[in-house]
Amino acid sequence: MDVRRRLMTDLPWLCGVGITAYSAVIVATVGVGYDAHAYWLAARGPLYGAAPNTPDAYLYSPAFTQAIWPLAQLPWPVFCAVWLGAAGIVFALLLRPLGWRRALPLWLCCTPEVVSGNVFWLFAVVVALGLRRPWLWAVPALTKITPALGPVWFAVRREWSRLGISVLATALVGALSFALDPAGWWAWIEFLRSNLGSTTSQVGGLFVPPVVRIPVAVALVAWGAWRDRRWTIPVGMVLANPVFGSTALVVLAGLPLLLRDRAPADPSDDPARSAGQAVADRGDAGPS
Template sequence: MAEVDLRRSLPLHLTWLAGLAMTWLTWTDAQDNRLGRDSHAYWVALQGDHLYANAPGTVDAFNYSPAFAQLLSPFGHLPWPVFGLGFAALVVVGFVHLFRPLGWRWVFPLLLCCTPEIVSGNVFWVLALVAAYGLRYPALWAFPLLTKVTPGLGPLWFALRREWRPLLVSLVTTALVAGVSFAIAPHAWVGWLRFMSHHFRGTSAPTGSDLFPSLLVRLPVALTLLVWCALTDRRWGLPAAMALATPVSGIAMFTILAALPRLAREQERGTVEPWARSRQPAVTPS
């Protein structure tokens, strides 16, 4: 009888157990909440002119900038079931792509660990993609900066590492997207700024799950982690800091850590960011 190497198999088995537990918790939570409660909020926002009628954490609250609503606007005419299922399918595809470097035997149990995000239809999976690829394509940081805002830590990462070109690209792209969006719907932007000021100004109470401290507690921890990791070239700290910095807390925020396999793959391959190539030492033939 072949012996089982527990040291190699135990992590996978524990991941399966964690995934099954997370699936069960998500299912029990779904008994009291709408399936796709976050993606439904996006869909509802596309049905009328009042994007910010509901406070953060309430049913169908839309917290993001008008630019995100404009991005989704072509799909606002879809029936809710089609919109919700389509959004959930995109979430699954995104996570499969992020987990694929680990091999297929890891993909399904890790997907089960992400069931809160898949079922709710939030955008943490997009933030994970940005964390995985935003160091190579800094324009991607416009997405977190124009949605959840505080997890958009890429520009600060670039500034700490004195990578001025990607810093400029990330900020200019964000400004251009915001500028075009404002030109299309200036009243919506005024509404969003008022919404943000009213609901997030100086609050020390947790917004979201009571299991986690407020953003005023989590954000300094996230920034400290980011500074240390940026200065010591520890890329894993970027998605970890982003998860801690999310404004509305919940267990699904940790799915941003799904970026880690892709980040590790890039470092293993010795991938060099385009703006850093000029700093690489030249190899002279012997």
């Protein structure tokens, strides 16, 4: 076996084992499900009582807590087990197309997300399925906001029906959530206004600030849509995350299904494409 092939075989395992060890250190230091605990508390009590970058800080819209409210009525240990277990199962299913020899070390690389219980495992589902099911883009739009780059892809490719579904789904869920808890929404807006950019250590202060990363992410996804490079979607989502961190890389777990499932473009979205296809179809049919 040559060095390059051996490296491709061994490197994922080395990374997986190392990251799993790092996850064990996290659990020993701050416990398991520390992000999930913030969601559980927010769904049961005040939404925005903790400042960003502090324990149990909740940063998302009220729509998310409303969505998980039934689950959050369970005792914390049960909620934690269900939430973290779902994350682990989802990553296994997303990586399954690679075969267990490749999938297992990559699953181990996802363990920081599994033990923390953040929402990136949901984003990985959006990566895998969001081109066929555009309404899924409401999930990042109503949580971390800026990683919701699916509409950029649809707009550049003139897939107007999918663009409309993604925007309309987000608007409808947001409107329903606002109707149920208008005070919560005003509190969220004020929370974002008062904390966004207040200190670099609170919001988006790691590495390159979001004011630089987000335009780069939008440009990358726009280029990817133009050149049909689907891998730019999860990469752009990582770059556009408000707080840039290595845990966000787990959204790449959606790539195997994203690349395998080639959703056909909707020709009705682009009149020029429809006309061209009609001419081609007549040419293929030949004289009658």
